[in-house]
Amino acid sequence: MLYEKVKQAVGILNELNIDMWLTFVRESEASYDPCLNLILGTNITWQSAFIITRCGKTIAIVGSLDYERVRLTSLYDDIRKYVSSFKEEFLRTLNELNPKIIAINTSKNDYMSDGLTHGMYELLLDFTDGTGFKQRFISSEKIISALRGRKTATEIARIKASIQLTEDIYRQVSDYMKPGQTELEIANFILKKVSSYDVETAWEQNSCPAVFTGPDTAGAHADPTERIIQKGHVLNIDFGVKKDDYCSDIQRTWYFLRDGETAAPAEVIRGFTTIIKSVQMAKDAIRPGMKGWEIDKIARDYIVSKGYPEYPHGLGHQVGRSPHDGAGMLGPRWDRYGNVPYLPIEVGQVYTIEPRLPIDGYGVATVEEMIVVTENGCEWLSHPQKEIYLI
Amino acid sequence: MLYEKVKQAVGILNELNIDMWLTFVRESEASYDPCLNLILGTNITWQSAFIITRCGKTIAIVGSLDYERVRLTSLYDDIRKYVSSFKEEFLRTLNELNPKIIAINTSKNDYMSDGLTHGMYELLLDFTDGTGFKQRFISSEKIISALRGRKTATEIARIKASIQLTEDIYRQVSDYMKPGQTELEIANFILKKVSSYDVETAWEQNSCPAVFTGPDTAGAHADPTERIIQKGHVLNIDFGVKKDDYCSDIQRTWYFLRDGETAAPAEVIRGFTTIIKSVQMAKDAIRPGMKGWEIDKIARDYIVSKGYPEYPHGLGHQVGRSPHDGAGMLGPRWDRYGNVPYLPIEVGQVYTIEPRLPIDGYGVATVEEMIVVTENGCEWLSHPQKEIYLI
Numbered sequence: 118m119l120y121e122k123v124k125q126a127v128g129i130l131n132e133l134n135i136d137m138w139l140t141f142v143r144e145s146e147a148s149y150d151p152c153l154n155l156i157l158g159t160n161i162t163w164q165s166a167f168i169i170t171r172c173g174k175t176i177a178i179v180g181s182l183d184y185e186r187v188r189l190t191s192l193y194d195d196i197r198k199y200v201s202s203f204k205e206e207f208l209r210t211l212n213e214l215n216p217k218i219i220a221i222n223t224s225k226n227d228y229m230s231d232g233l234t235h236g237m238y239e240l241l242l243d244f245t246d247g248t249g250f251k252q253r254f255i256s257s258e259k260i261i262s263a264l265r266g267r268k269t270a271t272e273i274a275r276i277k278a279s280i281q282l283t284e285d286i287y288r289q290v291s292d293y294m295k296p297g298q299t300e301l302e303i304a305n306f307i308l309k310k311v312s313s314y315d316v317e318t319a320w321e322q323n324s325c326p327a328v329f330t331g332p333d334t335a336g337a338h339a340d341p342t343e344r345i346i347q348k349g350h351v352l353n354i355d356f357g358v359k360k361d362d363y364c365s366d367i368q369r370t371w372y373f374l375r376d377g378e379t380a381a382p383a384e385v386i387r388g389f390t391t392i393i394k395s396v397q398m399a400k401d402a403i404r405p406g407m408k409g410w411e412i413d414k415i416a417r418d419y420i421v422s423k424g425y426p427e428y429p430h431g432l433g434h435q436v437g438r439s440p441h442d443g444a445g446m447l448g449p450r451w452d453r454y455g456n457v458p459y460l461p462i463e464v465g466q467v468y469t470i471e472p473r474l475p476i477d478g479y480g481v482a483t484v485e486e487m488i489v490v491t492e493n494g495c496e497w498l499s500h501p502q503k504e505i506y507l508i
Numbered sequence: 509m510l511y512e513k514v515k516q517a518v519g520i521l522n523e524l525n526i527d528m529w530l531t532f533v534r535e536s537e538a539s540y541d542p543c544l545n546l547i548l549g550t551n552i553t554w555q556s557a558f559i560i561t562r563c564g565k566t567i568a569i570v571g572s573l574d575y576e577r578v579r580l581t582s583l584y585d586d587i588r589k590y591v592s593s594f595k596e597e598f599l600r601t602l603n604e605l606n607p608k609i610i611a612i613n614t615s616k617n618d619y620m621s622d623g624l625t626h627g628m629y630e631l632l633l634d635f636t637d638g639t640g641f642k643q644r645f646i647s648s649e650k651i652i653s654a655l656r657g658r659k660t661a662t663e664i665a666r667i668k669a670s671i672q673l674t675e676d677i678y679r680q681v682s683d684y685m686k687p688g689q690t691e692l693e694i695a696n697f698i699l700k701k702v703s704s705y706d707v708e709t710a711w712e713q714n715s716c717p718a719v720f721t722g723p724d725t726a727g728a729h730a731d732p733t734e735r736i737i738q739k740g741h742v743l744n745i746d747f748g749v750k751k752d753d754y755c756s757d758i759q760r761t762w763y764f765l766r767d768g769e770t771a772a773p774a775e776v777i778r779g780f781t782t783i784i785k786s787v788q789m790a791k792d793a794i795r796p797g798m799k800g801w802e803i804d805k806i807a808r809d810y811i812v813s814k815g816y817p818e819y820p821h822g823l824g825h826q827v828g829r830s831p832h833d834g835a836g837m838l839g840p841r842w843d844r845y846g847n848v849p850y851l852p853i854e855v856g857q858v859y860t861i862e863p864r865l866p867i868d869g870y871g872v873a874t875v876e877e878m879i880v881v882t883e884n885g886c887e888w889l890s891h892p893q894k895e896i897y898l899i
């Protein structure tokens with residue numbers, strides 16, 4: 118699987134006219150470069166360089182004590198080990214290959230391409246001082262964005278398997294939930310299922326699943342609480358699993374009927390229907406070559422046009438080896454997102470679509486679906502929720 | 509516990525004459541600043557600033573969706589949340605406090621103080637462009653080094669408890685081991701014990717424990733293999749646990765008697781005795797104010813004087829919330845260690861002492877002990893191994 122991605126990287130280097138992709142890291146267990154799960158799959162301790170060239174050479178420069186575990190990955194044909202000085206072996210390698218353009222692991226915009234710490238960047242400048250190499254550094258964000266974004270058939274198959282398991286767990290929790298339970302009870306039920314299938318949660322267990330019931334909930338990213346599900350609550354769950362290294366990320370929404378009710382109240386249905394419509398409009402608009410913000414705007418504008426506040430986050434992100442996998446996002450042109458909403462949508466990318474809106478007095482209406490971009494549009498990967506689930 | 513460290517940080521800021529300590533992070537689950545386990549204890553998604561001032565103010569600037577989980581830590585008195593732009597709230601805060609010196613989370617030498625990515629550093633420069641603040645940035649490595657290094661009484665007590673459990677597991681594995689077993693069997697036995705005590709391993713399970721039996725083993729940092737323990741092998745284990753957030757890190761060495769032997773062969777005893785002697789010499793020499801390299805040199809020179817090669821790593825590192833906790837190390841003045849072997853030894857620091865040497869035809873002799881620095885020297889935290897264990 119990683120071997121497949123490393124080979125894919127060589128093609129991308131040629132397409133982008135980049136001679137060398139250099140990932141410079143140290144002590145990855147303390148301070149992890151997100152790129153390592155794509156090109157290494159293990160941890161290293163000492164200063165290390167992982168190099169892929171447009172000619173297809175794969176070279177690792179690692180400390181002697183890290184040699185064996187890097188060798189066992191079988192990803193690097195040429196492993197150069199050192200004891201006291203990384204710099205010497207590193208410069209020898211640069212001089213030998215003499216790359217004109219060197220893409221390094223730094224990026225202002227895409228945190229998944231920004232594993233190089235500033236201290237390590239300064240070391241890189243020190244090492245190459247007076248050599249002429251330091252004028253050749255560019256960001257590797259385009260390489261990583263393409264490499265993460267363009268899923269191979271194997272990757273899509275794994276993501277589908279991960280989604281299928283998630284949907285299966287959602288069916289079980291739907292049968293299990295009832296008023297009187299707490300958010301934490303629901304979360305624990307799901308975590309037990311996750312562990313019974315011998316997979317991991319897609320992100321840290323504190324907030325995977327995230328469970329929110331009723332009005333005035335904490336909002337996304339907060340952990341499940343002792344809050345009790347009551348009749349008349351809208352409840353939503355944000356959850357995904359990681360199976361064979363690939364993630365799912367899906368949200369679902371329920372309504373708990375009050376005594377005598379046989380359907381959700383009109384305002385709940387109106388809120389939920391607005392969400393479903395906005396998801397469908399976004400999904401229908403996606404085409405390769407469009408910018409992420411254009412898709413976000415469609416859903417956002419529609420929700421606002423119906424009198425709801427706009428959601429305080431992006432419409433969707435890419436999913437793969439981690440819940441956020443690939444730079445480009447379906448997000449608004451906000452300061453804090455930098456350039457990523459401006460990146461083009463590409464074939465093979467997997468996105469979530471996840472708008473939200475508050476329903477006063479009830480809770481939050483949201484779904485999160487997953488799609489894969491195709492030549493002419495996109496296809497559902499998840500089985501989309503069309504109506505609010507009633508309990 | 510974290511509250512105690514945040515309060516301690518205020519004292520250190522005053523001692524170092526630093527007005528503000530600023531930790532700037534984003535998406536900590538993908539790319540973790542090692543400092544967050546000291547001053548936050550949870551993850552954040554959007555660009556966030558965690559600020560501690562010499563006056564004792566604690567301010568967090570976080571995205572709206574991260575607000576609730578930061579509030580729940582109770583570590584920040586003043587939490588300022590934003591939706592679309594971090595920059596605005598950040599500049600407002602800087603202008604309000606007007607710090608003359610701002611220590612930021614970057615360091616060339618100490619990876620535990622180097623959580624700021626280069627992309628984030630560039631964002632910080634962009635945000636403060638034209639403000640005059642950007643000339644006030646310095647590295648926070650001295651703050652973090654002091655804060656991690658100087659253990660409180662509570663921290664020492666927790667480390668001791670972690671060591672005690674590790675020594676207990678070592679006794680059990682010593683009773684369990686016999687020739688014919690593989691390194692992996694030994695590792696799995698230990699992992700089962702770890703899980704029965706409901707604690708974690710101190711570092712990732714692949715190499716915690718690390719188990720090496722016999723000659724030509726892969727060397728430290730490699731994972732246990734199917735290699736079979738044979739009579740006549742020297743075997744060593746590197747292992748620690750994390751209990752109540754504090755780690756131990758201890759190594760032990762065994763010899764497997766051949767038929768008819770009642771003691772280890774002379775060359776094994778000579779190698780092991782050289783290690784024990786070098787540990788004792790290093791331990792006896794430690795005084796606050798000395799430099800780490802001076803201690804490393806004592807053990808290293810002694811081992812070399814006995815005709816063995818020098819160990820290919822530092823003599824010891826600090827231990828605490830993680831297996832490497834505190835910048836200063838007992839290490840040689842090698843390029844790749846930067847300035848950390850030059851940092852002074854301080855009261856309250858907890859170090860390992862872990863030399864090693866190969867015994868040709870048998871395996872590797874090593875122990876790893878833990879000590880705490882006191883006013884006049886240091887004290888054992890572990891119960892030191894004095895003789896090679898025989899099985």
